[in-house]
Amino acid sequence: MSEAERFSVPRWQSGQPAELRVLDVDVEGPVLSDEARRVAERIASKYPTRRSAMIPLLYLVQAEVGWVPRRGMREVADVLGLTTAEVEAVATFYTMLKLHPCGRYIVSICTNPSCALLGARRLYERARELLGESAERVSEDGLFTLEEEECLAACDQAPVVAVNFLFYDRVSEEQLESMIEEIRQGRPPAASRGGIPGELKDISRVLAGLGTDRAAEVEDG
Amino acid sequence: MSDPGPVTLTIDGKEVTVRAGTLIIRAAEELGIEIPRFCDHPLLDPVAACRQCYVKVEGQRKLMTSCSTPVADGMVVFTQFTDEEVKKAQTSVLEFLLINHPLDCPVCDRGGECPLQDQALAFGPGESRYVEAKRTYRKPLPLSPLVALDRERCVLCARCTRFCDQISGDRFIELFDRGAAEQVSIAPGEDFRSPFSGNTIQICPVGALTARTYRFAARPFDLVTADSICPHCACGCNLRVDLRRGEVVRHLARDNVEVNDAWLCDKGRFAFSFSDRPDRLTTPLLRERGLEPVSFAEALSAIAGWCRGKPVGVLAGGRLSDEDAYALSKLARTTFKTNDVDHRLGSSDVSAVEAETGMAAANPVTYRDVERARLILVVGLDAENELPILHLRIRKASRRGAKVFVIHPRRTRLWDVAEHRSCLPGEEAATATSLRAELAGAGAEAVVLAGPRLLQSPGAAQAMATLAAETGARFVLLCRRAGDRGALRAGLHPALLPGGRRVEEDDERAAVEVGWGTLLPHEPGRDAARILEAAAHREIEVLFLVGVDPLRDFPDATLARRALENAPFKVVVDASAEAMSSYADAMLPAAPYLEKDGHYTDWEGRAQRLRAVRPPKGLARSEWEIFQELSETAGADMGFRSLDDLHEEMANLYQSAALGVRGGPAERRGSGDQPTQPSGAGGTRHPEKPPAGSELILFSYPLLIDEGRLSDGADLLRDALEERPFVEIHPADAERLGVADGRPVRLQTAAGRAELPARVTDGIAEGAVFVPWNQPGFAANTLLSGSAITAASVEPSAAEASAG
Amino acid sequence: MAEFQPVLTARWGDPEAATLHGYERTGGYQALRKALSMDPAAVIEEVKSSGLRGRGGAGFPTGTKWSFIPQDTGKPVYVVVNFDESEPGTFNNRELIERDPHQLVEGAIICAYAVRCRTAFVYCRGEFVWPGTVLERAIAEAYEAGYLGKDILGSGFDLDVILHRGAGAYICGEETALLESLEGFRGQPRLRPPFPAVEGLYRSPTVINNVETLSCVPHIIDRGARWFASIGAGKSTGPGIFSVSGKVNRPGNYEAPMGTTARELIEGHAGGVRDGKRVKAWTPGGSSTPLLTAEHLDVQMGFDEVQAAGSLLGTKAMIVLDERDCVVDAVLRFTQFYAHESCGKCTPCREGTWWMTRVLRRVEQGRGRMEDIDLMQTVGQNMLFKSFCALADGAVSPIDSSIKYFRDEYEEHVRLGRCPLREESPRLEAASARSGGTTGALAQVLPEGIEVELGEVLG
Numbered sequence A: 001m002s003e004a005e006r007f008s009v010p011r012w013q014s015g016q017p018a019e020l021r022v023l024d025v026d027v028e029g030p031v032l033s034d035e036a037r038r039v040a041e042r043i044a045s046k047y048p049t050r051r052s053a054m055i056p057l058l059y060l061v062q063a064e065v066g067w068v069p070r071r072g073m074r075e076v077a078d079v080l081g082l083t084t085a086e087v088e089a090v091a092t093f094y095t096m097l098k099l100h101p102c103g104r105y106i107v108s109i110c111t112n113p114s115c116a117l118l119g120a121r122r123l124y125e126r127a128r129e130l131l132g133e134s135a136e137r138v139s140e141d142g143l144f145t146l147e148e149e150e151c152l153a154a155c156d157q158a159p160v161v162a163v164n165f166l167f168y169d170r171v172s173e174e175q176l177e178s179m180i181e182e183i184r185q186g187r188p189p190a191a192s193r194g195g196i197p198g199e200l201k202d203i204s205r206v207l208a209g210l211g212t213d214r215a216a217e218v219e220d221g
Numbered sequence B: 001m002s003d004p005g006p007v008t009l010t011i012d013g014k015e016v017t018v019r020a021g022t023l024i025i026r027a028a029e030e031l032g033i034e035i036p037r038f039c040d041h042p043l044l045d046p047v048a049a050c051r052q053c054y055v056k057v058e059g060q061r062k063l064m065t066s067c068s069t070p071v072a073d074g075m076v077v078f079t080q081f082t083d084e085e086v087k088k089a090q091t092s093v094l095e096f097l098l099i100n101h102p103l104d105c106p107v108c109d110r111g112g113e114c115p116l117q118d119q120a121l122a123f124g125p126g127e128s129r130y131v132e133a134k135r136t137y138r139k140p141l142p143l144s145p146l147v148a149l150d151r152e153r154c155v156l157c158a159r160c161t162r163f164c165d166q167i168s169g170d171r172f173i174e175l176f177d178r179g180a181a182e183q184v185s186i187a188p189g190e191d192f193r194s195p196f197s198g199n200t201i202q203i204c205p206v207g208a209l210t211a212r213t214y215r216f217a218a219r220p221f222d223l224v225t226a227d228s229i230c231p232h233c234a235c236g237c238n239l240r241v242d243l244r245r246g247e248v249v250r251h252l253a254r255d256n257v258e259v260n261d262a263w264l265c266d267k268g269r270f271a272f273s274f275s276d277r278p279d280r281l282t283t284p285l286l287r288e289r290g291l292e293p294v295s296f297a298e299a300l301s302a303i304a305g306w307c308r309g310k311p312v313g314v315l316a317g318g319r320l321s322d323e324d325a326y327a328l329s330k331l332a333r334t335t336f337k338t339n340d341v342d343h344r345l346g347s348s349d350v351s352a353v354e355a356e357t358g359m360a361a362a363n364p365v366t367y368r369d370v371e372r373a374r375l376i377l378v379v380g381l382d383a384e385n386e387l388p389i390l391h392l393r394i395r396k397a398s399r400r401g402a403k404v405f406v407i408h409p410r411r412t413r414l415w416d417v418a419e420h421r422s423c424l425p426g427e428e429a430a431t432a433t434s435l436r437a438e439l440a441g442a443g444a445e446a447v448v449l450a451g452p453r454l455l456q457s458p459g460a461a462q463a464m465a466t467l468a469a470e471t472g473a474r475f476v477l478l479c480r481r482a483g484d485r486g487a488l489r490a491g492l493h494p495a496l497l498p499g500g501r502r503v504e505e506d507d508e509r510a511a512v513e514v515g516w517g518t519l520l521p522h523e524p525g526r527d528a529a530r531i532l533e534a535a536a537h538r539e540i541e542v543l544f545l546v547g548v549d550p551l552r553d554f555p556d557a558t559l560a561r562r563a564l565e566n567a568p569f570k571v572v573v574d575a576s577a578e579a580m581s582s583y584a585d586a587m588l589p590a591a592p593y594l595e596k597d598g599h600y601t602d603w604e605g606r607a608q609r610l611r612a613v614r615p616p617k618g619l620a621r622s623e624w625e626i627f628q629e630l631s632e633t634a635g636a637d638m639g640f641r642s643l644d645d646l647h648e649e650m651a652n653l654y655q656s657a658a659l660g661v662r663g664g665p666a667e668r669r670g671s672g673d674q675p676t677q678p679s680g681a682g683g684t685r686h687p688e689k690p691p692a693g694s695e696l697i698l699f700s701y702p703l704l705i706d707e708g709r710l711s712d713g714a715d716l717l718r719d720a721l722e723e724r725p726f727v728e729i730h731p732a733d734a735e736r737l738g739v740a741d742g743r744p745v746r747l748q749t750a751a752g753r754a755e756l757p758a759r760v761t762d763g764i765a766e767g768a769v770f771v772p773w774n775q776p777g778f779a780a781n782t783l784l785s786g787s788a789i790t791a792a793s794v795e796p797s798a799a800e801a802s803a804g
Numbered sequence C: 001m002a003e004f005q006p007v008l009t010a011r012w013g014d015p016e017a018a019t020l021h022g023y024e025r026t027g028g029y030q031a032l033r034k035a036l037s038m039d040p041a042a043v044i045e046e047v048k049s050s051g052l053r054g055r056g057g058a059g060f061p062t063g064t065k066w067s068f069i070p071q072d073t074g075k076p077v078y079v080v081v082n083f084d085e086s087e088p089g090t091f092n093n094r095e096l097i098e099r100d101p102h103q104l105v106e107g108a109i110i111c112a113y114a115v116r117c118r119t120a121f122v123y124c125r126g127e128f129v130w131p132g133t134v135l136e137r138a139i140a141e142a143y144e145a146g147y148l149g150k151d152i153l154g155s156g157f158d159l160d161v162i163l164h165r166g167a168g169a170y171i172c173g174e175e176t177a178l179l180e181s182l183e184g185f186r187g188q189p190r191l192r193p194p195f196p197a198v199e200g201l202y203r204s205p206t207v208i209n210n211v212e213t214l215s216c217v218p219h220i221i222d223r224g225a226r227w228f229a230s231i232g233a234g235k236s237t238g239p240g241i242f243s244v245s246g247k248v249n250r251p252g253n254y255e256a257p258m259g260t261t262a263r264e265l266i267e268g269h270a271g272g273v274r275d276g277k278r279v280k281a282w283t284p285g286g287s288s289t290p291l292l293t294a295e296h297l298d299v300q301m302g303f304d305e306v307q308a309a310g311s312l313l314g315t316k317a318m319i320v321l322d323e324r325d326c327v328v329d330a331v332l333r334f335t336q337f338y339a340h341e342s343c344g345k346c347t348p349c350r351e352g353t354w355w356m357t358r359v360l361r362r363v364e365q366g367r368g369r370m371e372d373i374d375l376m377q378t379v380g381q382n383m384l385f386k387s388f389c390a391l392a393d394g395a396v397s398p399i400d401s402s403i404k405y406f407r408d409e410y411e412e413h414v415r416l417g418r419c420p421l422r423e424e425s426p427r428l429e430a431a432s433a434r435s436g437g438t439t440g441a442l443a444q445v446l447p448e449g450i451e452v453e454l455g456e457v458l459g
Ligand SMILES: Cc1cc2nc3c(=O)[nH]c(=O)nc-3n(C[C@H](O)[C@H](O)[C@H](O)COP(=O)(O)O)c2cc1C
Pocket: C053, C054, C055, C056, C057, C058, C059, C060, C062, C082, C083, C084, C085, C086, C087, C170, C171, C172, C173, C174, C175, C176, C208, C209, C210, C211, C213, C214, C389, C390, C391
């Protein structure tokens, strides 16, 4: 298999054999800025043991890069006093840590039965048509990553679509089309709750636990 | 800990009484009932992940995993032998394990010794109900130059990852991903660089982890297997040696809970080819025009001739068997009438005799004591590099709750489990006094492990022994090499006779004289350094070099070379022809550990049986036989014809009576002069003039994997673990001196200079610099003048300086 | 019986309820004041006698759980709020937090006071970016108002709360996996014993409770255990929020006394099945509980009652399928969920879910064999109660129960060589052919025979 072929294997994080990652791209140079390192220190010291900051710090890397390159794992290992393997073991366990370059907007469509019974699969197929097959990794314009999602705990609003994990209720195919169009034009529509989704980097900051400022912002807006 | 007392239960209708807390799977073993298992390992915490070991416990709704369920009084247990439901559960787990397992047993290294294969044959279904495609992976995946991983064969039992987590602490392999894609992996770019990596291969229950030294090398059925003891260090690990057509193909650990548990370090496991190297010395050689093969008789009579009436000096290495060491000690004393005999080339502390005497006569601390201790003080020892299995025991003790202190100028690999007290080289013993209260608090539950570093500073070893005695702690002066403890006990020491008897003490010497039936010289002899000096001045005319190479081993390369150049006759007894061939006047072929019977005494003082696993190559033979023949040739027959003869003599002479039997505590502790306080970098014989501008203290000791001769041929081991030479320096010193991490620096001592890349780390004491003893292209003894501690100056290398 | 007045959802109509001001205006934090005036042991006693049982799925008595916490270990005590809600069909925790976060905060503080905990954690499902933010804000408000932090309301009791976000793993809802995850490890369950009450977070005594469970607590303290116990049926006391979804007219969370019948919830509260169709199958407590059928609609939704009917109350999450829906397809999708979410630690779950997905996919696509149906049943039996945690038991539930009630539908798939009910849709057909069975990326959950390329052969 050539490296290009490896990349073309549609990716579902937990199903991806390690060699696909082994040959995966990485980034150059330090990932965490001095400022980010200070933030990392602050997060780590919040917990009774530093290691508890593992997931927040991986989100912090995602907030800096837009995904979690191995270089970032190495730096997290450095902050926490661990081996890179210990960090990668954790990073590969969770689906929200993106181990390859991905779109600035992650479009997740729940296809679990509560949503599937109400048309989620058609919706997913429509999204795939609109965004192109490659969007299952990253769309050609670099804007989207399309994911089939497990139950998002919003079954009352099925079918649910999430953009960077902000939920859109009872989405029809037409709504989906216009959502995508608006994101393309740089004006993502407001989610059903939580306002306008930021890019994955912004949302990752919130996930890292640095979101209180954003909460205020959403409240105002 | 209080003993929770015994518990009685019934398994398959049979009653058994075990300690409370015992797991059902172990209790069943007591009855000879083998419950199948994959993830269970007696030395790892239970995970109960494979679910193979199900049993039925009366009164429980579900089946229980016997590897994680402790016994209870009156418990009634049924295994697969007596319960159909249990059998069915085990069979179905096996089916699950097999659906994705390749059918490659015929080409698998584990074929023939694989529990999965055995169980599948025993009660696997004949035909698979699984018709879908199997999970496949690219394979084999190299984890390091030594270890390869076949993920398709892996049963995800996590033994390997738990070993790295719980035992070695080297967490370079981990389980990645999840669900059916879960797999063992490394972080690419970060090798499985652990000196204990090979253990994961041995405990992998299937052929998933394999040794790259052994892949496809042999099948279990064409192996000849023998028990042995590891020749590398004083840990005394129990080995199983596998030979194919007479050549060693692998070393495995033999379980021994008193010694190595079930572990080996990678050196013990992978450095085994030295005795099959082409440079093996297989016949006596005598220097005519060049070194030429001769008969033993010819060689011995020539040697006897040189020695007649001439001053003889004897230097021994650290890997003689107990019997060889004893025979050599007796040869020197009775045949050559000299006490100029020593095996301690690295030591420069004359005043350590006191402590050494104790070690020669008693066995004050064992692995078990370390494991059970409440407080462990490790002083002057880099355990992972110098005594790796003791290192694992200290880690084990710490997991059991022991408080560990390390006093050492370099941060050691115990950093994550110990409280580390840094100090300058030479100040270890003085630093240790700050722990007096802690030691006294733990009393006899405290163990003081005193490492070789102490022997670089006069009085340090004795000071530690005294501190231990005063606080009630148990004390052991450690030795590093497999033969060291036996050599000390045999009296390969200028001031000590067998059993730790002192040359100077008439009554003690007399005891030996009676045994040997001859009068012995009553002045202590020269130690290694003075033997070399005397040889350099031709005051010693015949220099015996038994399994030793002073050019590599003595902390003053210049003196060693002068000695070898000037001494008129050099007699080399060695397994390798290369070793001293340019200097030797006679060379006698010795048999390595594989080819002789005898004993090795480990650092505890435990003598363990060494067995010949194959006949000697060519004319090689045990050293003791060579020495006996030489004594006969010289007309002073030592009188032993067999190992039995030797053992009888040794047993009589060693205070502790028979070999392998524990002696009582050291009797003479605390007598004699008060030890002098250890000083900075002292302890050298010729007080050197430090070069101008030197303000740093340089010290050196061997890393586990280096250019040592016994690792010759273990290329993959060296690829995996051998470090390039470097000089370690503290960031504060580095900054002051303008030294940058990774850049070359110039190191200058009174003895010499070297250019090495700097490694700037706060893991070393400020004011100290460290160089490894013997890495590719660098030998630290070129910088030393008799002690492994010396003053040095450091500056950026000239090229650097001009560039900067 | 007097008409049931909503308790947990009482404030849901109030847009201000999510703010401290709105919460306090409707009596918020009065229960905390009352609790702080009580002896901690009395608080535990009150919760015990309320009969409150955990709403996270297992139904363990909450007060009893709190009373297990030893106070003499010299180690800190921790409280962890399980806000990982990921069980398919379950969505009441999310709505509870979005609409009334202070109720949970107050319940958690009372719990912490009762077990003498000084640091509490909320493990918030990663995907809950917004609910997590709402809760973060509520916690910040509580700090500001002196309900959290040092010397709470002058009582001398200190408490910090840390909100910790997960990163996408269903298994992290399982309490010991949650602890592993919170400590920065892979979210794989831990061996029990020791139980979290003795050795939980950081090896210290730990209480773990579900959001809905803790949301009940202020009401129990406020209105008394006896009042709480008077609601509900049998050993299932108090009010409960039932999540109804799927083919009903009004999917949503409905609060009702524990023990309300399924019929009342599905046909009454949720407005019955769409388009006047009939209920075919439903889950009483999320996908991990065995399916029930139209025949079981009069079952009372209480722990023991549902169990007697052959299923489990689980998370009170009712996913409703109607007669047009393919059971095999739904079960396949559930099974993919478990295969995707299996943590990989133990053999029966890791291999069983993978195997089942494959067999089901074949059957659903019409490539099955009759013997596959028995095969799935026996493989299911081999997984049941044999795995490390309950995830695999949950995975077996839909398969086993659907074969029990709808065997003919499986057989039909095999006989016809296709799904008898699949709606005709060229687009979905194409997707199905492309990925095998379901659509989309999830078909790639597990690599099906990645081409083997013999890597470098090592010598
Ligand atoms: C696979 C699995 C997933 C679970 N997920 C959740 C969850 O998302 N939320 C939850 O509260 N409990 C979940 N649980 C149950 C918890 O393990 C635990 O019983 C519960 O949090 C205890 O709280 P309670 O007593 O308040 O119900 C799960 C259990 C299992 C086996």
